[in-house]
Amino acid sequence: MQTVDVIVIGTGSAGKTAAEAARKAGKSVAIIDKRPFGGTCSQRGCDPKKILVGAAEIIARASYMAGKGIDRQPTINWADLMAFKRTFTEPIPDNTVEKFNEQGIRSYHGVATFVSADTVRVNDEEIKGEQFVIATGLKPMPLGIPGEELLIDSTGFLNLDELPDELVLVGGGYIAFEFANVAMRAGATVTIINDTPRPLSGFDPDLVGMLVKEMEAAGITILVNATVSAISGEKGNLTVDYEQDGKKVSVPTKLVVHAAGRVPDIDELALDKANVEVGKKGVVVNAFMQSVSNPAVYACGDVAEKGLPLTPLASYEGSIVGTNLVEGNTKQYEERPIPTTVYTIPPMASVGLTEEKAKEQGKPVTVSCKSTTDWYTSAHINEPVSGYKLLIDPDTDAILGAHLLGEGSDELINLFTVAMVHHIKATDLVNTIFAYPTRSSDLKSMLKD
Numbered sequence: 001m002q003t004v005d006v007i008v009i010g011t012g013s014a015g016k017t018a019a020e021a022a023r024k025a026g027k028s029v030a031i032i033d034k035r036p037f038g039g040t041c042s043q044r045g046c047d048p049k050k051i052l053v054g055a056a057e058i059i060a061r062a063s064y065m066a067g068k069g070i071d072r073q074p075t076i077n078w079a080d081l082m083a084f085k086r087t088f089t090e091p092i093p094d095n096t097v098e099k100f101n102e103q104g105i106r107s108y109h110g111v112a113t114f115v116s117a118d119t120v121r122v123n124d125e126e127i128k129g130e131q132f133v134i135a136t137g138l139k140p141m142p143l144g145i146p147g148e149e150l151l152i153d154s155t156g157f158l159n160l161d162e163l164p165d166e167l168v169l170v171g172g173g174y175i176a177f178e179f180a181n182v183a184m185r186a187g188a189t190v191t192i193i194n195d196t197p198r199p200l201s202g203f204d205p206d207l208v209g210m211l212v213k214e215m216e217a218a219g220i221t222i223l224v225n226a227t228v229s230a231i232s233g234e235k236g237n238l239t240v241d242y243e244q245d246g247k248k249v250s251v252p253t254k255l256v257v258h259a260a261g262r263v264p265d266i267d268e269l270a271l272d273k274a275n276v277e278v279g280k281k282g283v284v285v286n287a288f289m290q291s292v293s294n295p296a297v298y299a300c301g302d303v304a305e306k307g308l309p310l311t312p313l314a315s316y317e318g319s320i321v322g323t324n325l326v327e328g329n330t331k332q333y334e335e336r337p338i339p340t341t342v343y344t345i346p347p348m349a350s351v352g353l354t355e356e357k358a359k360e361q362g363k364p365v366t367v368s369c370k371s372t373t374d375w376y377t378s379a380h381i382n383e384p385v386s387g388y389k390l391l392i393d394p395d396t397d398a399i400l401g402a403h404l405l406g407e408g409s410d411e412l413i414n415l416f417t418v419a420m421v422h423h424i425k426a427t428d429l430v431n432t433i434f435a436y437p438t439r440s441s442d443l444k445s446m447l448k449d
């Protein structure tokens with residue numbers, strides 16, 4: 001049996017970061033993954049998604065300018081776009097293993113399962129470790145409905161060789177809204193079916209309302225209060241049953257995509273064998289990202305019950321674990337403003353407090369909310385919708401929350417984040433000179449409001 005100092009399960013942003021830090025400090029490290037090495041973001045998530053969104057944005061931008069100087073509308077060649085996407089995703093597993101080899105990290109391909117508190121099995125091999133890192137991410141939430149096997153998940157969508165001309169997305173969160181825009185701009189008829197009254201529930205409802213209106217105007221059907229209860233038929237000829245306001249409805253479609261949420265990927269780990277406590281959102285950890293029930297085990301990334309399931313947080317948590325593996329528990333998870341963007345067309349981005357949360361906390365805030373569709377940054381590209389909501393502390397002038405909709409919001413949100421993290425006041429930002437005309441230069445007008 002092999003024995004190492006540290007066994008890392010999962011080769012995504014979290015696991016990789018922790019493994020590399022431990023190895024750099026001289027620990028012997030084994031890393032295991034059951035899928036092609038490299039994790040979700042680079043192969044099945046953020047990065048390939050952004051390639052498809054990038055193409056869809058070209059279609060949208062051209063459509064805004066139809067009759068205003070752009071004559072011929074471009075179209076998406078799905079097969080070519082997928083081939084381009086694969087030039088990014090396909091080299092990742094080999095490159096990842098090569099990098100592990102160069103660093104002296106031993107890599108194992110297969111499902112990892114604890115057989116006891118200090119031993120993990122992969123295929124037929126058992127590896128003994130002193131410390132463990134669980135970084136296994138999330139998987140699509142089982143829906144428990146008849147015909148569930150007829151759904152494809154986000155990975156299936158990102159690997160489609162052909163895009164059918166109609167499809168249904170089950171769920172109304174990040175994945176549904178991003179994929180809906182891509183598929184619609186690639187020529188498909190798209191329906192989003194979300195069970196709650198509010199899709200994209202973590203974002204500001206006023207901006208979500210503006211986005212939904214624009215996506216509907218562009219041709220996407222968005223159903224709310226509608227719960228998918230069954231899928232039937234066969235590949236390419238499916239029926240989706242849903243219940244909306246007490247009524248049962250069936251819609252025919254060609255493809256149904258799971259976008260109804262993701263849950264910790266832990267079923268195969270046999271965590272009970274390692275005495276690792278698990279909560280609803282994953283492995284329960286303390287501020288050091290260490291299991292509260294077994295100090296030899298750390299968890300980071302989406303699978304840890306801390307922070308949002310986003311790539312920058314997976315790397316951040318991985319670096320905390322890396323330090324604590326090497327130096328003992330010295331680095332703690334710090335709460336801080338975390339920006340997030342949903343890559344719809346246009347994108348919507350958010351950081352810090354929402355208006356609802358401020359009300360719940362009884363916090364005095366000055367709220368400004370405006371449509372910016374007629375501002376130059378949107379008007380010069382004839383963008384159909386944009387807007388913002390800002391929350392400022394009336395006593396200290398601190399920015400408490402920023403919520404943005406419109407082209408460039410995914411970049412502008414980072415400026416707000418810098419201001420919040422480094423305590424730059426609203427007035428200081430207003431007194432800064434920004435390049436014009438840029439979306440960042442709108443920040444002054446937003447804050448002066």
Ligand SMILES: Cc1cc2nc3c(=O)[nH]c(=O)nc-3n(C[C@H](O)[C@H](O)[C@H](O)COP(=O)(O)OP(=O)(O)OC[C@H]3O[C@@H](n4cnc5c(N)ncnc54)[C@H](O)[C@@H]3O)c2cc1C
Pocket residue numbers: 009010011012013014015032033034035036038039040041042044045046047049110111112113135136137138154155175265266268269300301302303309310311312314
């Ligand atoms: C479609 C999609 C789009 C996304 N877009 C964005 C975005 O734009 N921006 C953003 O910030 N975030 C985005 N995310 C979220 C982001 O991808 C995740 O937050 C991030 O990848 C999490 O990294 P991780 O290291 O925690 O887990 P992962 O990268 O998921 O890695 C976990 C690894 O563990 C492996 N594993 C699981 N169980 C076992 C086992 N028992 N044995 C061996 N190996 C195992 C898996 O195969 C996987 O490779 C997106 C997610 C999806 C699905």
Ligand SMILES: NC(=O)c1ccc[n+]([C@@H]2O[C@H](COP(=O)([O-])OP(=O)(O)OC[C@H]3O[C@@H](n4cnc5c(N)ncnc54)[C@H](O)[C@@H]3O)[C@@H](O)[C@H]2O)c1
Pocket residue numbers: 143170171172173174175176178193194195196198199200201226227228229258259260261262308309310340341342343
């Ligand atoms: N841009 C990004 O950063 C990005 C993009 C994609 C995914 N992600 C990450 O991946 C996670 C998962 O994304 P997601 O979109 O699958 O989940 P989500 O949690 O964002 O949204 C799921 C939605 O599906 C609804 N739903 C659940 N069951 C349903 C049913 N039976 N019928 C109809 N609706 C149903 C939920 O109410 C919810 O609105 C996100 O939370 C996010 O952290 C991030």
